[in-house]
């Protein structure tokens with residue numbers, strides 16, 4: 001593997017920011033470095049070669065972003081998290097709102113959104129919830145819209161669903177076509193997929209619940225802090241924020257505007273404007 | 274007795290292990306010198322979807338409580354850290370951890386190569402890498418990064434390993450400074466500790 005140093009990484013992120021208005025300058029260095037190295041290896045490029053290619057071939061940027069971002073995801077990732085959603089968080093929201101809105105920030109290929117749709121359907125309230133699913137990576141958003149996954153991945157999804165103790169069987173929700181699991185599109189009827197950049201994008205709506213799991217781990221603390229402010233702005237007072245099970249808000253300035261609702265599953269509630 | 278030629282410039286110890294390494298790790302942690310000054314960062318292969326139990330089992334006999342760090346948690350002197358289930362664990366230049374859900378590497382997440390590689394990048398020649406028993410090649414490249422950046426490399430003596438593939442793979446790709454049994458690794462920690470007192 002090519003060893004690249006910080007100067008190279010800065011050069012690349014600065015270039016992308018100037019030319020394409022994506023800002024990776026405050027991404028966590030270790031994973032950003034591995035992603036860049038991976039692309040250089042995949043495309044057999046040097047750092048300068050990569051910059052040249054991005055300069056001369058603007059269409060390459062989408063492929064570049066797709067490779068640069070980490071899209072690995074699962075349905076019902078951390079089944080215990082989803083049980084708490086079903087048994088505590090969603091019922092708590094329902095106490096005050098018959099209809100509400102959820103934002104999946106950094107939805108990747110859509111497994112997390114589908115998990116939520118299935119959960120809501122099993123609670124009999126899918127029609128009452130408006131879901132927004134956003135990501136920076138347009139290639140992965142297309143995959144999310146198609147709700148089509150390779151059968152190889154379904155094994156893990158099924159296992160997670162069983163541990164989530166869903167009402168039926170995951171197979172109730174998809175058909176197998178040409179070796180792929182194709183999910184029932186009705187599940188996505190209330191889902192609004194759209195491109196949104198958490199770094200440079202503005203808050204665009206107000207939500208009762210935001211899920212941003214395993215996204216901010218790719219940011220440094222400065223950027224985590226900025227993005228938390230945007231989530232704070234995007235939440236109604238007493239709205240919930242869920243982050244990944246090994247993430248933490250405690251080092252952010254805005255942390256004191258939230259309380260911990262569930263420390264094990266990293267679910268927070270906005271209590272101050 | 275000073276077979277290791279140590280000094281007090283080291284900043285961290287990183288340990289990789291897989292099949293057959295659990296007993297060794299438990300033994301090392303149970304005999305760690307009191308107040309051992311360096312952070313110990315461990316990437317051990319483990320079940321991907323079992324979040325609980327492993328760190329508790331390791332802590333049971335350990336002198337220091339073992340922690341699965343949260344993302345961006347700062348490294349503490351003398352802290353003992355374990356890569357959490359289903360995440361890769363790296364160290365950032367600002368001396369904090371970061372986690373990642375990148376693709377599996379060598380069929381593993383956490384992957385030892387990733388943890389070793391990021392530690393080598395951050396600590397350069399101030400790092401000691403230890404690779405224990407295991408059934409695949411994960412960690413071999415990581416040990417090479419450590420050596421290439423001037424760090425010290427140690428593997429568990431293959432004859433003592435339940436499965437020798439991992440240390441042997443490392444020995445094949447890079448220079449290993451010390452090939453040691455677990456008891457000698459424990460001595461090594463004691464001697465290292467003295468350099469800082």
Ligand SMILES: C[S@@+](CC[C@H](N)C(=O)[O-])C[C@H]1O[C@@H](n2cnc3c(N)ncnc32)[C@H](O)[C@@H]1O
Nearest residue numbers: 069070073106108135136137197198199213214
């Ligand atoms: C590891 S996936 C998380 C998927 C899912 N939330 C989960 O926990 O399984 C991270 C996603 O964050 C997206 N992402 C990274 N930077 C982003 C940004 N600045 N704005 C929006 N999405 C971003 C990536 O494209 C990727 O799809």
